[in-house]
Amino acid sequence: MVTKVKYLILGAGPSGLAFATRLKQLGETSFLLLEKESEAGGLCRSKEVDGAPLDIGGGHFLDVRKTKVVDFLFDFLPKEEWNQFDRISKIRTDRFEIDYPYEANIWQLSTDDQIRHLVSIMNSGSSRDTEMPQKFKDWIIWKLGDVIAQDYMLPYNEKIFSGIDINDLGTYWLYKLPDVSFEAILRSCLTKEPYGNIPAHACFYYPKEHGYGEVFLRVANTIKENLRLDTPVKTIDIETLTVNDEFQGEKVITTIPWHEIVSNQSIPNRIKDNIEKLKYTSVDIAYQSKNEATSAHWTYFPSKQLPYHRALYRHNFIKGAQGYWQEINAARTTDDLTIINHNKYAYPLNTIDKPQAIEEVIDWAKSKSIIGLGRWGEWVHMNSDVAVEKGMLLAESFVRS
Numbered sequence: 001m002v003t004k005v006k007y008l009i010l011g012a013g014p015s016g017l018a019f020a021t022r023l024k025q026l027g028e029t030s031f032l033l034l035e036k037e038s039e040a041g042g043l044c045r046s047k048e049v050d051g052a053p054l055d056i057g058g059g060h061f062l063d064v065r066k067t068k069v070v071d072f073l074f075d076f077l078p079k080e081e082w083n084q085f086d087r088i089s090k091i092r093t094d095r096f097e098i099d100y101p102y103e104a105n106i107w108q109l110s111t112d113d114q115i116r117h118l119v120s121i122m123n124s125g126s127s128r129d130t131e132m133p134q135k136f137k138d139w140i141i142w143k144l145g146d147v148i149a150q151d152y153m154l155p156y157n158e159k160i161f162s163g164i165d166i167n168d169l170g171t172y173w174l175y176k177l178p179d180v181s182f183e184a185i186l187r188s189c190l191t192k193e194p195y196g197n198i199p200a201h202a203c204f205y206y207p208k209e210h211g212y213g214e215v216f217l218r219v220a221n222t223i224k225e226n227l228r229l230d231t232p233v234k235t236i237d238i239e240t241l242t243v244n245d246e247f248q249g250e251k252v253i254t255t256i257p258w259h260e261i262v263s264n265q266s267i268p269n270r271i272k273d274n275i276e277k278l279k280y281t282s283v284d285i286a287y288q289s290k291n292e293a294t295s296a297h298w299t300y301f302p303s304k305q306l307p308y309h310r311a312l313y314r315h316n317f318i319k320g321a322q323g324y325w326q327e328i329n330a331a332r333t334t335d336d337l338t339i340i341n342h343n344k345y346a347y348p349l350n351t352i353d354k355p356q357a358i359e360e361v362i363d364w365a366k367s368k369s370i371i372g373l374g375r376w377g378e379w380v381h382m383n384s385d386v387a388v389e390k391g392m393l394l395a396e397s398f399v400r401s
């Protein structure tokens, strides 16, 4: 017998959970979530390792800025159960360590290094107002100067996006990078003060007694009757909106990677081709039991000598915890690391042809009453606060229309 609901939700990560719980808050109860794992939370899940929490999808911190989202999540894990931190993060190159963000803290380097950076920034294409290049590598050098590009941005991006040629990435998403002004950096070096703002997570929350995943477990617990765990989506009949021949929705809200349903016969080849154009990278999470002598919550490692690109010192943000965990692009994982979890789908990639490919997939799906939501449904590298906000807004738009 087929279970019929108004909204069939694929995936119980932050976006699917926020959509579902917001529906319920607004009085709509005809929905069902299908999740392939035995626990909800998606990339935000945590587990206990060596006596303390560890986020198995990478380091996860709740940005304080989206107050509607933060208040929504505090309804499930109350504010008293979170610690608030001012971010301390660092970048360690082969030659030096510097506070993040790099360009704001060049003043911390030796005089020779400051001069090297200043000359490079003064001569960068963007400082000299030359034409903006189209290729990713050229763009980074044009924007930041060759020293920041070669010491940090290019090797870091080559590590985190290992497995693809970084010149296959588009430049349309790089507007997020701050401007690197020669005058502002010169002033910062002379006054020995950082300039500008930290772009994300300048201030963040992390649960006091648990990993980040706890908040989503609590969210899931409020809709447990509408949640089917250990239920991977295998097939979907596009015409009847029936999943695995078992569950049927008037609308399907999909937060799972489109690749998970690409093999379905009823998807036109044109759409399958576009799905194949959507690229992603996988991330492994490794654990190290010893503490590091650092005040940082986390450090970025552009060095190609090291397999990992980020280390998260949980002893600096979880009371009583020891050790730290590392994020490694799975294509760079080495045998000596203690891998705790493999995240097949970690980063949706901003490749040159992504915007058009995902637009065609989403438009086609919408015409079939299948709505793409969240990191994978929209193929956007978004943080969990944004995923939650999108889920909430989508539910509100349906219920109120």
Ligand SMILES: Cc1cc2nc3c(=O)[nH]c(=O)nc-3n(C[C@H](O)[C@H](O)[C@H](O)COP(=O)(O)OP(=O)(O)OC[C@H]3O[C@@H](n4cnc5c(N)ncnc54)[C@H](O)[C@@H]3O)c2cc1C
Pocket: 010, 011, 012, 013, 014, 015, 016, 034, 035, 036, 037, 040, 041, 042, 043, 044, 057, 058, 059, 060, 061, 062, 063, 231, 232, 233, 234, 255, 256, 257, 260, 283, 327, 346, 347, 373, 374, 375, 376, 382, 383, 384, 385, 387
């Ligand atoms: C390394 C890393 C660090 C990050 N750091 C932060 C941070 O500090 N702060 C922050 O806010 N965000 C951070 N994020 C982003 C955050 O993880 C995402 O924004 C968020 O998880 C997106 O939620 P989602 O529900 O859209 O996707 P996901 O969390 O990926 O959820 C998708 C769900 O679909 C399920 N699924 C997949 N295939 C199937 C199938 N066939 N059938 C059924 N279910 C399926 C998955 O199991 C999963 O539960 C980070 C991400 C990464 C990779």
